[in-house]
Amino acid sequence: MKLPKIRNLNFYSAVVAGGFFVAAMNFTAFGNFAKNSVYTLTQPIQKRVWGFSADISGGIQGIVAVRNALKQNRELLDRINQLVAENFQIEELKNENQTLKEALGLGMEKEYDLRMAETIGTDVVGDSLTIDKGADDMIETGFPVVTSNKVVIGRISKVYDDFAKVDLITGKNMAFDVKLSESGANGLAKGLGGLNIMVDLIPKDVEVKPGSPVTTSAMGGIFPEGYLVGTVDSIEKNDVETFQAAKIKPAFELGRIGEVFIIIGYKFDDKENIGANKTAE
């Protein structure tokens, strides 16, 4: 058999070297080391750009938002009247809740071991974040990531020495149990990619209203219970299906995520809950 003539040795050498490099990046620890080094090198620039873009996007998004402002204004005036009435009731509940919290010590920092981290960037195609804490800060794969106001963001998917990747709850590989707060019904939240998420397997007889909050459920063992996932955006229901589904508007806005908290363990009772996540993977 006649072998093809090698005309450009440099080209073939580069291809072979490139192949070895790609293989090393994918199948050896060198990949993690290299990524960690690149993140370390670019972190100062990334942090500056991330901060700078917040100001710019705020301005531009403000201009875009003006188009919807008038319509929203009318709707909001109606809502104000409704909310004023509800406010009295909420104030009472708030006081009661505060008293209970103090009595039972249910503050987030009291309940969990937390690590604060700063977001430094996202994945190329979204649905994933990079944070500035990694294995050196005791971060491990599977740890839940939340915000200070108890909104669930995602969980750690990959850990480097000084950085970690967070899979957002909207990612396609994300599925976890949730609870519809108003009805108390359970469902299965599934990430659809592109910052979209839906809740499936909601019993058909449950009444789901747009705007009602969706929180995490402890059933799946992936996230702690009671963290806000989002609000119901629209409901998909038909006569053939046994269950109904709902599209969810995530409670977080990707562009506004700054500091996040990683739950690395429970301060009391069952620490196995977090460990169970890793086993489930």
Place this chain on the structure above:
Amino acid sequence: MKPKPFYTIFILLALVVFQVCFLARFDFYSGTWLRYFNGVIAFVLILSLFEKRREKASYGAAALGGAMLDFYSEYFFGFWILISVFCVLAVKYVIRKYVRVPVFW
């Protein structure tokens, strides 16, 4: 047009940082096709469109840009290299097969 390596690397790095740190903040276009816009791929395509037929610099830029994207991507390493090199190949193929151009190109 023959790109200077230093400027090409600088532009690619700037585009990657722009992609992962700057564009992500603008969620008003999320849900539209614009959120799949990739500056590095666009740059590599433009480079391959405007360089002379015999030149191969755009392949290098595609491999380098793809590798930079791979560092910031959750896909397997090499995914973006393949995508960007394939884009350059496609552009070169279309130009070679279907485009008749002036002699200086």
